[in-house]
Amino acid sequence: MIDQDLKLNLMSARQQLSPQKILDLIPYSSFIGAQAKFDGSEVIYWLDRRPSNIGNPSLPAIHGGVIGGFLELSASIEILYSLDVASIPKVVDFSLDYLRPGRYKTIYAACTVLRQGKNLVNVAATAWQDDASEPIATARCHFLLP
């Protein structure tokens, strides 16, 4: 893929209100099975359970790294979808707090762009399973805009 293709794809995804179209551009999202949709007010990301995302097979629990990767992916999609950027932002740092174990079922996530500067964007992401008021993990990350 070249830069121009990516730009066009990003623009058409925004026009069609389809964050899933942006996810489809990134191979890692299908590797973990991340999905997204715009529900009218915000973008909801989710990750259906699959054997290749298990960390502890005895519980079973979702791999902590998958939860982290999923939140980082969601945060970057949030930027690509809600801000006018033409290429994939670079992640600078990522901080993740695990609040509850990730059970072997669907994980949901929502992101908020807390600040957009000239070069840097700060995004907060929260993941939950049954109840949005009981998050399983929260993350914040900085991205460098291209």
Add this chain to the structure above:
Amino acid sequence: MVNLKFAIFKPMLKLAMERTGHGAALGFELTKIGRGEVEMTFPYKLEVVGNPVTGVIHGGVIVSLLDTCCGCAAITTLTRSAVTPTMDLRLDYMHPAEPNKPIYVAAKVYRDTSNVVFCRGSAWQDDQENPIAHCVATFMKVETPSISFGNIVRRNFRRFILGKKVYEQAGDK
């Protein structure tokens, strides 16, 4: 006796990490397991690319690798039956990983207390002094014999021997 136990534990940890769940999907290899010190190697893979223009792998993979590596290092410090869930993980990305090159990851426990294990880790490609990412992670020590690592390993071992399907019935609880 302790060393003998650890000698048996090492290949089991390797097997459990490399052959099950997300570890198997990623396909990394644990190259060194010592008390509080673990190293691994991850080959470049097209499936985990995060930037389709440049072919750079996604940061989420680095999160998984460092979380796994630090987690393994934390497990090796345990002397009793317990699990070590991650409390928090912080990563700094120094520069993007170059495509088509393996990534080396090392983690070290720098403080081991009765309740919490403090780890740091880094990932690099050509030069360990010029890492692509650096992380600090803290792990809780939770004593729960039923889900202890020894039990996990034993159950996994049985699965490998008998070749049973593992996860199908396990969800929906």
